[in-house]
Amino acid sequence: MISTGEEVLHGDITDTNAAWLSRVLFEHGFSMTRRTTVGDQLDMLAKEIEHCSLTADVVIVNGGLGPTTDDLTAQAAAVAADVGLELSEHWVEEMKAKYAKLSRVMPETNIKQAMLPEGAELLDNPVGTACGFAMHINRAWVFFTPGVPSEFKVMTHGQILPRLAQNYDDVQAKDCHRLYTFGLSESGIGQTLQALKLPEGYELGYRSSLPFIEVKIFCPRGHQEAAHIRQQVITLLGDNIVSFGQPLLEEVADKLVKTDYRLTVCEQMTGGFLVNWLHYSEAVQPRLNHAWVLGEHNIDEQQEPLAAVLAMATAAQENQTHDRQGGSRLILASGTLNEGQVAVALSTPAGTWAQLITTKRRYASRDFRYVVSTVMLDMLRRWLSGKEVIGQYESLQRVGDIYIPANEG
C-alpha cells in the first residue's frame, strides 16, 4: 500500500485507512507486506509506484485524487506507467450529475478529477467526485483510491475486493471471531492458549487496548470446526472473557435492556469516567437514572474506603427523590481515600457487593480510572449474567470484599 499526502507523512493525520485496509485484506485472505507513505511530490510518488510495481502482485495507492494542485496521483501513475492522461467523458457526466442533484454547477477545477492515465480502468465512486482507477504497471495490478475514509472504504468493498476475489479465486477468505478479555496479560493469555491444537488454516491474534486484550481467532470462512475452537478458548480463559464480538459496554447494554433496571452511578474515585463511558451507548443512556461525581472531600474521611463506598451505595439506594420513572434500581459506586486502594460496589435488589482493590502495576491516573470503571461494569455484567459478582483479575489485587444481602441492609 502507498499512502500519499504531507499531512499523513508528517503525522498531523493518523493513517486510519492503512490499518483498516490491512485488517480487511487479511480477513479476505490477502496479506499486506509493505506500506509506504510519501508526500505530495510528483517524482517521489511516481518512483514509489514504479518501485512497488516491480515487487508486489497488487498495489493499492491511497489519496491525492482531489481537484487541487497538490493532488498528483493520476499524474504520477501516468509517469510510472509511461503513458499520457486522457479525459474520461463518462466521469465528467457523472460529476455533473452529482452536482446537479445538489442544484449546483460543477466547478471547472473538477475536470481534473476525470483526467486518467491512458488505458486505466475507471473505478466508480458512488459517494464522492474522486473516481478511482486500476491499471497494470510492470508485474503489479495497481489500484488508485481516494483518501477520504468513507469513499476509500466503499471503493475497497465495492470495486477492489470483488476484482481480487475473481482474479485470485484460490485465496481463501477468513472468518474472525473476537473475544474481549479483561484482567489477564497478553503473555499470560498466550501461554494459556498454547494448550490449543489449532486446525490447519487457523491462527490466533491479539490486540491490546488498555484495559482489554482482544483475542482474535482467524479461520477459513464458514469452517465448521470454528465453534468448537471458540468454545475451547472460552473454557481456557474462563470468565475473564467479558464480551463476544463486541466491546464490554455493548455486552452490558444488551443484557440491561432485557431487564427493567435503571442505573445510578456514584463516582467519587472514577471522577465521571464511567458515566461518560456509559453515554457512548445509546441503549444505556435512557436507563441512566442519576449519576454523581463527588469531590475528594465529600467522602467521610473517618471511614474505611469499603465502608464509605457501601455508605454511598446505600445512600443512593435510599434516595428516591430523583427517581421518577420507577423500575428497580442498580447502583455502581467507586471511592478511594488514597491513590492506592480503591473500593467499588454494586448494589442490587438482591443485595450489595463491594470489593477493595489495589493494582500490581503503576497506572496513569486516567488509565487507572478506566481500569476501575471496567471492574464496576464487569461486576454489573456478571450480576446480569447470573455469575459470581466478584471476579478474579490477574492484573489487580483484591484486598477485601463483602456481600450484604438486601434484607440485612
Next chain:
Amino acid sequence: MISTGEEVLHGDITDTNAAWLSRVLFEHGFSMTRRTTVGDQLDMLAKEIEHCSLTADVVIVNGGLGPTTDDLTAQAAAVAADVGLELSEHWVEEMKAKYAKLSRVMPETNIKQAMLPEGAELLDNPVGTACGFAMHINRAWVFFTPGVPSEFKVMTHGQILPRLAQNYDDVQAKDCHRLYTFGLSESGIGQTLQALKLPEGYELGYRSSLPFIEVKIFCPRGHQEAAHIRQQVITLLGDNIVSFGQPLLEEVADKLVKTDYRLTVCEQMTGGFLVNWLHYSEAVQPRLNHAWVLGEHNIDEQQEPLAAVLAMATAAQENQTHDRQGGSRLILASGTLNEGQVAVALSTPAGTWAQLITTKRRYASRDFRYVVSTVMLDMLRRWLSGKEVIGQYESLQRVGDIYIPANEG
C-alpha cells in the same frame, strides 16, 4: 524512516513513533520524505534498508532490536551492508549491569541484543536493554533504534539529533509556536491568515483535532520577528484562540489555581464528559467541588432549555450542603430537551450567563458532547480572563442568551 513489526504493519498498533519523529525532525530543520512499514521478514527488511540507503541521506530504522527470534533488524542491517555480525562486549557488560541493579541475572537470550553488524557504531540506550547502532550503507547514514516509544525518544534526542546537527551544521533548527483555536473552520483560518506577510523561513501549519484546530507558526530558531508574527495571528483570529502552547484544559487550570474558586458541574446534556475531562488535570481535580450528571428525565420538561439550565445553575449555587471547604463557587451547567438545542450556563459570584446553541453540522453524540463541554470550559476561561463570557463561534449558531446579575438572581 523504516518501521518494522507485524503488529504495526497490520494496524494492531498505531505507529506513534513515526508521527512523533516526523514532527521532531521538522522542528530541527529536517524533512521526512518517505516512511515505510514492513513486517518481521528478514529479506523484506534487508531489501527495504538497501533500497532506502540508495535514495535517502539519512535513514532511521525503528523496531526489531528485542531479544526474541522475530527481532531481525540487526541481521537485516548486516545483510543490507553485506557484513557479518559481531558481539559488542561493551554492551554485554552494560546489560549485565542493568540486570544487576534489579538484583537479577541477565537471561542468555539477551546476548542477541549485543550482536551488531561489523563496523557499526553503538548508540547508547540509557533506559533499556536494546542498544541502537549507526552505520553508513551506500549513500545513506542509517540509524537503528528500539521500538519502545520511551527508548526511541531518548535515543533520538540523546544520540541521533546531536549527530545530525553536527554533520549538517547548515541546517537551521526551527521554533514552533502553537495556538489552539475553537469555533473556526480550517479553511476559514487559512483564508484569514492569507493576510499575513510571512518573513523568509516562516511557515504555517494546521492540525485539526476536533473540536480544536491547532495553528503552528514555524520560524528559524530564536528569530526576533516571531513574537511580532505571533501577535498578528492572535489579532487576526481574535478570541477564538482559546490557549497558547497548551490545550484549553491546562489554560483554564493555570487561571483557576490563581483564584480561590471551586467548581461545580451539572451535566444533564454533556453526560459526564466535562467532569471526566476536568479530571485529566491534576491541578483542577482538587478544585472540583461537586459534579452531577442527571438522566434525561430529571430536567423539568415544562421549561425551556435556557430556563431549565438557569434553574440547575441556581439550584447548584444554593445547595451548600456538599460544600464543606468554602471558597467562592463557580457553576457550569448543560441541558437539553431535544438533540438540536442545547443550553449552557456559567454561574459566578458576579452573575449568571447562559446561552442556547445549535450546531450547523451534524455531530456524532460523543463529538457533540465534546463540543458543548468545550463551550462551557471556554465560558469559564473567558470569565477568568476578564473577557466577554459569550463568545462568537463560527461553527455554532447562538439562538439566544441571557445575563442575570447576582443581586437580581
